[in-house]
Amino acid sequence: MKSQDVIGLMLRSSPCPQGEVSVSAPSFETPALRRAPQDEGGTGRSILQICALIGAIVSTTIVSLAAEIPLNERKSGYEFMGPESRAMQDDDTANPASLWVLDGEALWKRKAGAASKSCADCHGDASETMKGVAARYPAFNAARGRPINLDQQINICRTERQQATPLPLEGKELLALNAYVARQSRGMPISVASDERTRPFVEAGRTMFYRRQGQLNFACAQCHDDNWKEKLAGSPITQAHPSGYPIYRLEWQNVGSLQRRLRNCITGMRVDNYPPGANELVDLELFLMWRARGMPMEAPAVRP
Amino acid sequence: MARTLINVPPKAKKGDVIAVKTLISHEMETGYRHDNVGKSIPRDIITQFVCTYNGLEIFRADLFPAIAANPFISFFTVATASGTIEFKWTGDNGFSQTETANITVE
Numbered sequence: 001m002k003s004q005d006v007i008g009l010m011l012r013s014s015p016c017p018q019g020e021v022s023v024s025a026p027s028f029e030t031p032a033l034r035r036a037p038q039d040e041g042g043t044g045r046s047i048l049q050i051c052a053l054i055g056a057i058v059s060t061t062i063v064s065l066a067a068e069i070p071l072n073e074r075k076s077g078y079e080f081m082g083p084e085s086r087a088m089q090d091d092d093t094a095n096p097a098s099l100w101v102l103d104g105e106a107l108w109k110r111k112a113g114a115a116s117k118s119c120a121d122c123h124g125d126a127s128e129t130m131k132g133v134a135a136r137y138p139a140f141n142a143a144r145g146r147p148i149n150l151d152q153q154i155n156i157c158r159t160e161r162q163q164a165t166p167l168p169l170e171g172k173e174l175l176a177l178n179a180y181v182a183r184q185s186r187g188m189p190i191s192v193a194s195d196e197r198t199r200p201f202v203e204a205g206r207t208m209f210y211r212r213q214g215q216l217n218f219a220c221a222q223c224h225d226d227n228w229k230e231k232l233a234g235s236p237i238t239q240a241h242p243s244g245y246p247i248y249r250l251e252w253q254n255v256g257s258l259q260r261r262l263r264n265c266i267t268g269m270r271v272d273n274y275p276p277g278a279n280e281l282v283d284l285e286l287f288l289m290w291r292a293r294g295m296p297m298e299a300p301a302v303r304p
Numbered sequence: 305m306a307r308t309l310i311n312v313p314p315k316a317k318k319g320d321v322i323a324v325k326t327l328i329s330h331e332m333e334t335g336y337r338h339d340n341v342g343k344s345i346p347r348d349i350i351t352q353f354v355c356t357y358n359g360l361e362i363f364r365a366d367l368f369p370a371i372a373a374n375p376f377i378s379f380f381t382v383a384t385a386s387g388t389i390e391f392k393w394t395g396d397n398g399f400s401q402t403e404t405a406n407i408t409v410e
Contacts, residue, residue: 099374
């Protein structure tokens with residue numbers, strides 16, 4: 001089993017110009033696992049042993065490089081920003097995301113849908129009832145049998161409770177509601193659930209984070225675990241802790257969700273991208289929130 | 305109506321230098337971009353911002369296409385008397401918005 005595992009690892013880390021496009025690592029490994037024992041010939045076996053050795057070296061290198069950042073060395077993206085951007089985030093009246101929070105507050109109280117209900121009709125005062133909620137998302141949804149993010153929860157409320165049409169992803173209204181809800185958790189520690197129900201999805205997100213993919217054959221971890229002290233095209237790489245989403249990104253001149261940011265990176269890795277709202281992205285969100293567990297929420301943050 | 309956020313200290317001593325901060329939601333579409341079928345997106349920006357303090361103009365700015373969306377304008381003035389500070393943004397397509405803030409000077 002040991003050497004077969006190593007082969008699996010080696011295959012994953014071998015250059016793959018076409019890119020692994022979807023979450024197919026387990027099925028990709030399986031044929032290799034099945035084929036290996038069928039190879040009875042002595043030459044085959046010695047080649048196998050050499051492969052195993054190379055694989056072991058490669059995998060050791062990967063393990064030593066892609067070490068998780070120790071909990072006490074984690075830094076929010078805030079700490080990588082310049083003083084001007086920090087000042088913008090520190091002052092709510094200078095943070096453009098505050099405009100979305102105000103819009104979200106108005107939407108929270110506005111009746112919508114056939115049920116003619118507002119968010120406030122069920123949830124009351126958001127400053128009380130929504131305190132800490134965004135710090136717990138993505139959260140497990142029993143009906144769907146998997147974790148869902150805050151955008152999806154808002155749209156479930158819209159369709160099921162308000163009997164209204166779901167809000168378009170990355171649209172102004174959904175971002176505004178999300179920013180308003182997330183604002184209520186400012187300063188609270190990120191605390192997504194990691195229990196029997198969510199663990200498989202945290203692990204799926206972790207697999208994606210550490211898996212090389214795309215034309216550039218990159219894993220998220222190569223930048224955000226191994227090289228966060230470095231710069232990419234003059235900009236700090238950062239550790240990829242999603243403590244401030246939705247963010248006002250100066251480059252976007254707009255508020256955007258964590259999924260928008262993830263899709264940015266994934267496009268940069270030249271991976272055939274996941275559509276907005278894809279389960280794979282939610283798993284990655286969940287893993288990243290788990291990875292940032294205990295760090296204070298700062299939503300809605302400003303980022304360059 | 306665009307969403308705005310004004311930050312003026314509610315109270316100040318006479319002669320104090322006070323910071324005035326304003327934020328307004330606006331696309332600030334430059335007029336230099338094209339949509340996905342190559343059609344030019346017409347310019348839609350705020351072109352002017354004027355601030356008056358009890359009717360007296362204390363600050364004015366002309367805005368151009370290079371200014372980012374949701375313009376944040378901050379400046380300093382001297383607290384002279386209690387009263388109203390008025391902010392007016394005007395722009396393309398008849399855009400016009402006025403907001404006020406009150407200040408008590410002791």
